[in-house]
Amino acid sequence: xxxxxxxxxxxxxxxxxxxxxxxxxxxxxxxxxxxxxxxxxxxxxxxxxxxxxxxxxxxxxxxxxxxxxxxxxxxxxxxxxxxxxxxxxxxxxxxxxxxxxxxxxxxxxxxxxxxxxxxxxxxxxxxxxxxxxxxxxxxxxxxxxxxxxxxxxxxxxxxxxxxxxxxxxxxxxxxxxxxxxxxxxxxxxxxxxxxxxxxxxxxxxxxxxxxxxxxxxxxxxxxxxxxxxxxxxxxxxxxxxxxxxxxxxxxxxxxxxxxxxxxxxxxxxxxxxxxxxxxxxx
Amino acid sequence: xxxxxxxxxxxxxxxxxxxxxxxxxxxxxxxxxxxxxxxxxxxxxxxxxxxxxxxxxxxxxxxxxxxxxxxxxxxxxxxxxxxxxxxxxxxxxxxxxxxxxxxxxxxxxxxxxxxxxxxxxxxxxxxxxxxxxxxxxxxxxxxxxxxxxxxxxxxxxxxxxxxxxxxxxxxxxxxxxxxxxxxxxxxxxxxxxxxxxxxxxxxxxxxxxxxxxxxxxxxxxxxxxxxxxxxxxxxxxxxxxx
Numbered sequence: 059x060x061x062x063x064x065x066x067x068x069x070x071x072x073x074x075x076x077x078x079x080x081x082x083x084x085x086x087x088x089x090x091x092x093x094x095x096x097x098x099x100x101x102x103x104x105x106x107x108x109x110x111x112x113x114x115x116x117x118x119x120x121x122x123x124x125x126x127x128x129x130x131x132x133x134x135x136x137x138x139x140x141x142x143x144x145x146x147x148x149x150x151x152x153x154x155x156x157x158x159x160x161x162x163x164x165x166x167x168x169x170x171x172x173x174x175x176x177x178x179x180x181x182x183x184x185x186x187x188x189x190x191x192x193x194x195x196x197x198x199x200x201x202x203x204x205x206x207x208x209x210x211x212x213x214x215x216x217x218x219x220x221x222x223x224x225x226x227x228x229x230x231x232x233x234x235x236x237x238x239x240x241x242x243x244x245x246x247x248x249x250x251x252x253x254x255x256x257x258x259x260x261x262x263x264x265x266x267x268x269x270x271x272x273x274x275x276x277x278x279x280x281x282x283x284x285x286x287x288x289x290x291x292x293x294x295x296x297x298x299x300x301x302x303x304x305x306x307x308x309x310x311x312x313x314x315x316x317x318x319x320x321x322x323x324x325x326x327x328x329x330x331x332x333x334x335x336x337x338x339x340x
Numbered sequence: 341x342x343x344x345x346x347x348x349x350x351x352x353x354x355x356x357x358x359x360x361x362x363x364x365x366x367x368x369x370x371x372x373x374x375x376x377x378x379x380x381x382x383x384x385x386x387x388x389x390x391x392x393x394x395x396x397x398x399x400x401x402x403x404x405x406x407x408x409x410x411x412x413x414x415x416x417x418x419x420x421x422x423x424x425x426x427x428x429x430x431x432x433x434x435x436x437x438x439x440x441x442x443x444x445x446x447x448x449x450x451x452x453x454x455x456x457x458x459x460x461x462x463x464x465x466x467x468x469x470x471x472x473x474x475x476x477x478x479x480x481x482x483x484x485x486x487x488x489x490x491x492x493x494x495x496x497x498x499x500x501x502x503x504x505x506x507x508x509x510x511x512x513x514x515x516x517x518x519x520x521x522x523x524x525x526x527x528x529x530x531x532x533x534x535x536x537x538x539x540x541x542x543x544x545x546x547x548x549x550x551x552x553x554x555x556x557x558x559x560x561x562x563x564x565x566x567x568x569x570x571x572x573x574x575x576x577x578x579x580x581x582x
Contacts, residue, residue, distance in 0.1 A: 103462035105525070106529075109528065126420030127420075165347065168417045169384075170384050170387065171383055173343075173346065176360075208372045208376065211341060212341075213360055246364070246372075248364035277370065280364060282372060282375070
């Protein structure tokens with residue numbers, strides 16, 4: 059069957075790779091010990107993206123993070139896309155592969171966003187089937203990431219933690235715990251993030267994500283947090299991260315900063331802060 | 341709620357929030373649903389702007405944004421690879437009423453597509469074309485050329501290369517003339533080059549694997565030396581087969 063270990067990333071900080079940081083990572087990476095790439099940016103046939111990735115993979119364990127497989131889609135998975143993922147994973151042999159509890163493609167249109175799902179028996183069955191297909195085609199275990207959500211569904215019948223726990227149990231996949239998403243979704247859905255983390259199946263967690271979010275309000279004045287990945291990790295998310303590690307022990311931890319990408323020293327400072335918390339907990 | 345309903349509402353600006361999509365107190369919230377609507381539209385518009393910098397410069401960023409919103413709703417991507425998004429943009433620009441009269445825009449968009457495709461194409465040995473210079477004339481006539489995976493040919497009735505240059509680096513004002521362009525990628529950065537006038541059919545014959553001799557016989561008025569020198573010195577050739 060699949061590798062029993064959650065993955066081969068070190069329990070240390072990593073960053074989402076941006077080409078503008080290539081030279082800094084080659085000369086001045088510490089404390090960053092691994093990198094994450096978005097799979098869809100490395101599905102060309104050659105050129106600079108693949109050459110840089112080949113070079114980086116000689117120095118760093120790489121986590122391949124898919125953002126477009128549409129695992130929660132009502133339709134069948136896009137087998138062309140799954141084949142592209144397999145091609146990438148076969149040549150790169152990454153330390154981890156992860157995707158999202160979300161959908162992004164429907165009726166042949168790719169919407170370029172991680173769209174929300176109702177937590178029902180039908181969704182559960184479909185997601186488990188899709189994960190089974192992905193793990194079989196790739197020949198490796200995957201991690202599934204908890205989403206950031208702005209709406210809920212009247213038809214939902216599972217709590218999100220119970221839903222993810224059941225997906226992991228049935229499919230054998232691991233989980234990617236995005237602590238910023240926990241904060242964003244819990245505030246947006248009037249739930250308690252501390253309780254969410256206390257109930258989360260930490261033994262299945264192979265990787266943690268940290269990132270920034272924006273703050274807004276809905277038309278009724280209720281808090282509406284936006285998962286924007288364009289700013290530093292907030293104080294409340296660092297506090298939830300400490301709580302997570304107290305429950306999980308040290309875990310590979312990614313700083314995600316995808317928009318308004320900062321200069322290297324600022325990103326490295328975020329990674330240093332995560333490293334300090336991991337070391338204090340170890 | 342089905343994903344068809346959700347998707348339709350995302351791409352229809354004034355559509356109501358789909359039934360059953362709710363906020364924390366159980367009520368429907370347009371502001372919450374609009375986060376997704378906004379993510380989808382701005383994300384796809386940004387991908388389009390990344391892929392067509394010269395078009396954006398030519399029409400202005402404000403007009404480009406308004407046009408991109410229309411394009412995204414009419415032609416959402418059919419593949420999750422955003423580097424390829426916009427294959428339908430040249431035809432859209434030809435039919436979109438505000439750009440219909442700018443006849444050169446579709447070919448500038450085609451050139452930008454060719455450059456982006458070249459960037460992600462497979463690798464080759466950029467020095468492979470140097471072997472051409474070592475062949476005697478009899479051998480040369482029997483030779484076929486395999487062009488690189490990153491090579492592209494764009495035939496245009498517009499001064500497409502001059503317009504592209506003017507848009508991105510403020511080159512001189514283009515004069516009206518037909519310009520056909522090749523795109524070649526010696527290492528990692530694709531470069532467009534002007535093809536000698538009247539050489540399109542000769543080059544197409546080479547692409548279709550005619551020998552150089554056959555291509556000359558079929559298109560005797562071509563400046564053959566200029567074309568072969570261009571191909572050999574720009575990293576366009578991946579194999580000289582003689």
